[in-house]
Amino acid sequence: MHRVKVRVVEDALDANNTIARANRDDFDRHGVTVVNLMSAPGAGKTALLERALHELPGVRAGVLEGDVQGSYDADRLASLHVPVTQINTDPGFGGECHLDANMVRSAVPALPLEELDLLVIENVGNLVCPAEFRVGEDARIMVSSVTEGEDKPLKYPLMFRTCELVLVNKVDLLPHLDFDLERFLRNLDAVHPGVPHMLVSARTGEGVEAWRDWLAALPARREERVGFR
Amino acid sequence: MHRVKVRVVEDALDANNTIARANRDDFDRHGVTVVNLMSAPGAGKTALLERALHELPGVRAGVLEGDVQGSYDADRLASLHVPVTQINTDPGFGGECHLDANMVRSAVPALPLEELDLLVIENVGNLVCPAEFRVGEDARIMVSSVTEGEDKPLKYPLMFRTCELVLVNKVDLLPHLDFDLERFLRNLDAVHPGVPHMLVSARTGEGVEAWRDWLAALPARREERVGFR
Numbered sequence: 359m360h361r362v363k364v365r366v367v368e369d370a371l372d373a374n375n376t377i378a379r380a381n382r383d384d385f386d387r388h389g390v391t392v393v394n395l396m397s398a399p400g401a402g403k404t405a406l407l408e409r410a411l412h413e414l415p416g417v418r419a420g421v422l423e424g425d426v427q428g429s430y431d432a433d434r435l436a437s438l439h440v441p442v443t444q445i446n447t448d449p450g451f452g453g454e455c456h457l458d459a460n461m462v463r464s465a466v467p468a469l470p471l472e473e474l475d476l477l478v479i480e481n482v483g484n485l486v487c488p489a490e491f492r493v494g495e496d497a498r499i500m501v502s503s504v505t506e507g508e509d510k511p512l513k514y515p516l517m518f519r520t521c522e523l524v525l526v527n528k529v530d531l532l533p534h535l536d537f538d539l540e541r542f543l544r545n546l547d548a549v550h551p552g553v554p555h556m557l558v559s560a561r562t563g564e565g566v567e568a569w570r571d572w573l574a575a576l577p578a579r580r581e582e583r584v585g586f587r
Numbered sequence: 588m589h590r591v592k593v594r595v596v597e598d599a600l601d602a603n604n605t606i607a608r609a610n611r612d613d614f615d616r617h618g619v620t621v622v623n624l625m626s627a628p629g630a631g632k633t634a635l636l637e638r639a640l641h642e643l644p645g646v647r648a649g650v651l652e653g654d655v656q657g658s659y660d661a662d663r664l665a666s667l668h669v670p671v672t673q674i675n676t677d678p679g680f681g682g683e684c685h686l687d688a689n690m691v692r693s694a695v696p697a698l699p700l701e702e703l704d705l706l707v708i709e710n711v712g713n714l715v716c717p718a719e720f721r722v723g724e725d726a727r728i729m730v731s732s733v734t735e736g737e738d739k740p741l742k743y744p745l746m747f748r749t750c751e752l753v754l755v756n757k758v759d760l761l762p763h764l765d766f767d768l769e770r771f772l773r774n775l776d777a778v779h780p781g782v783p784h785m786l787v788s789a790r791t792g793e794g795v796e797a798w799r800d801w802l803a804a805l806p807a808r809r810e811e812r813v814g815f816r
Contacts (some may be wrong), residue, residue, distance in 0.1 A: 399627040399714050399743065400735025426715060430738050453745065455684055455715035483742075484713055485628050486655060486684035505734040505757065506629025509659050513712075514628065516682065528734065534763050536790070561765065 374491050377459035381466065381494025388471035391577040392479065394493055396517065397501035398510075399483030402527040404431040405560035406501060407478060410570045411438050417574050419476045422465055426453035426482060443468050447482060456487035459494060475577045485514035496580055497522045504528050504535060508542040515549040523554050525569060530559040603720050606688035610695065610723025617700035620806040621708065623722055625746065626730035627739075628712030631756040633660040634789035635730060636707060639799045640667050646803050648705045651694055655682035655711060672697050676711060685716035688723060704806045714743035725809055726751045733757050733764060737771040744778040752783050754798060759788040 385392050397403050411419050420441040423432040432444045445465050447454035454461070462479065469477065479495065481488040498521040502510055505528055511518040518524065524546060532539065539557075546555065556572070558565035614621050626632050640648050649670040652661040661673045674694050676683035683690070691708065698706065708724065710717040727750040731739055734757055740747040747753065753775060761768065768786075775784065785801070787794035 398629060398712070399739060400732070425742060427744060428741055430742060453715055455713060482715065483627070484684060484715060486682055486711065486713060487716075503629070503734065505732065505760070510628060512657055513654060513659060515656060531734070531760065531763055534760055 371490065374459045377463050378492040378494045381459055381462055384466055384471065385477070385494060385496075388474070389577075390471050390474045390477050391497075391580045392477045392493075392495045393573070393576065394479050394481060394488075394495035394498045395501070396481045396485075396488045396498065396521070397483060398485050398503070398506060401483070401501045401503040401506065402560045403480050403483070403501050404434055406525060406527060406558065406566075406569065407480065408435065408438065409560050409563065409566045410573050411435070411440055411478075414476075414570060415574050417475045417577060418473060419478065420470065420474045422462065422469065422477060422479045424457040424461070424480060424482050426455075431480060441470050441473065455482055455484045456491055457481050457493055458491040462493040476573070478573075485510065485517045489514075489517040489520050497576060499523045499525060501525045501527050502542075504532055504537045504539070504542070508538050508545055511542070511545040511549045518546060518553070519550045521550070521553065523556070523572065524550075526555055526557050528559060528561070529557045529564060530562045600719065603688045606692050607721040607723045610688055610691055613695055613700065614706070614723060614725075617703070618806075619700050619703045619706050620726075620809045621706045621722075621724045622802070622805065623708050623710060623717075623724035623727045624730070625710045625714075625717045625727065625750070626712060627714050627732070627735060630712070630730045630732040630735065631789045632709050632712070632730050633663055635754060635756060635787065635795075635798065636709065637664065637667065638789050638792065638795045639802050640664070640669055640707075643705075643799060644803050646704045646806060647702060648707065649699065649703045651691065651698065651706060651708045653686040653690070653709060653711050655684075660709060670699050670702065684711055684713045685720055686710050686722055687720040691722040705802070707802075714739065714746045718743075718746040718749050726805060728752045728754060730754045730756050731771075733761055733766045733768070733771070737767050737774055740771070740774040740778045747775060747782075748779045750779070750782065752785070752801065753779075755784055755786050757788060757790070758786045758793060759791045 395403050423444045427448045429444045432442045435442045445461050500521040556565050556568050624632050652673045656677045658673045661671045664671045674690050729750040785794050785797050
């Protein structure tokens with residue numbers, strides 16, 4: 359019974375990877391660099407995007423918003439005057455807890471790829487399943503809020519292990535928390551040795567310039583580096 | 588294709604409900620009241636449990652811990668001297684993002700049901716799928732941290748709609764956040780009119796007495812009320 363389940367899951371992930379590669383081909387053909395932005399609910403993905411996409415230097419950016427229901431984040435981003443496309447994962451039952459390659463595939467015709475250098479896909483807020491499903495991205499960025507505690511890398515290792523950058527958000531709250539930053543960074547290093555991280559606050563703007571620069575440089579890095587993926 | 592998927596999901600939920608009823612029968616036979624405790628990662632489920640189970644008046648409590656990996660929360664609860672049983676959801680692939688009835692069923696033989704009045708099942712940190720899977724509980728409690736923002740009831744409506752109590756945690760941080768409590772409560776009321784809520788802080792202890800009393804009274808309420816479930 360258990361082995362059958364594992365087999366079914368592996369087949370589903372195989373199918374997902376095939377569709378993810380088709381997405382990649384479409385993105386490549388248009389020269390669009392794609393970021394998969396992931397976090398727990400309320401960690402600050404949208405707020406950090408608002409900060410970064412406001413005056414992102416020399417890069418034409420767009421956003422694909424993934425939510426179970428509604429378009430609250432897309433509405434927030436509307437003032438930035440970048441193209442925003444919404445996917446909802448709820449048709450049929452209580453809602454998917456992640457984006458998969460096929461959901462992104464269904465949105466590709468609605469994306470103005472020829473007008474973009476960079477597409478940020480904001481995933482559903484969840485630290486488990488989004489990490490299991492590639493959607494055709496070049497890079498994965500995850501946001502971990504200091505309010506969530508130091509143990510999160512140990513409890514959700516796949517998510518922390520498969521990302522290229524960790525944004526440690528809400529550092530303005532550190533004086534009001536018992537959060538041990540050194541311990542968090544040790545836990546992060548234990549599951550993903552050497553992964554870069556940035557301390558940021560979407561609220562105060564601390565660290566936002568470095569995050570914006572990292573994002574703005576991504577399309578050029580993708581062109582330059584062999585084996586970037 | 589989509590209809591086939593919906594059908595498969597519905598069949599899976601049917602199977603889950605059948606097993607959940609078997610769990611309920613076992614819990615009923617032993618007179619154990621069962622709570623399903625849910626939240627996003629890092630919202631404070633374990634910290635609030637530590638607070639409540641420390642000197643829970645007149646009730647013999649136990650905990651079933653659900654995590655993707657590790658036993659960090661179970662280790663934290665060990666000092667409370669209540670029986671704690673661990674379920675990990677990771678065998679086979681990246682990890683299930685929720686507990687289902689069958690996982691709880693597999694833990695039932697390890698639970699000292701004859702010694703318990705109350706069993707708290709701490710679910711995997713996730714605002715989507717845990718709400719879709721009944722595990723045999725009498726009541727659902729969800730924890731929503733004020734650091735997560737006011738929009739969470741609108742973005743994860745099933746979770747907020749299917750619980751009997753909402754613990755609004757980390758209220759000690761309110762002076763340091765832009766969180767609009769009235770707006771959060773309006774959003775909560777929009778998706779689940781009349782659901783009780785408590786403002787609490789696991790850090791300072793604010794509101795913890797009311798939460799502990801609610802939990803301690805649950806087994807008696809279950810006995811008294813017809814149609815409690």
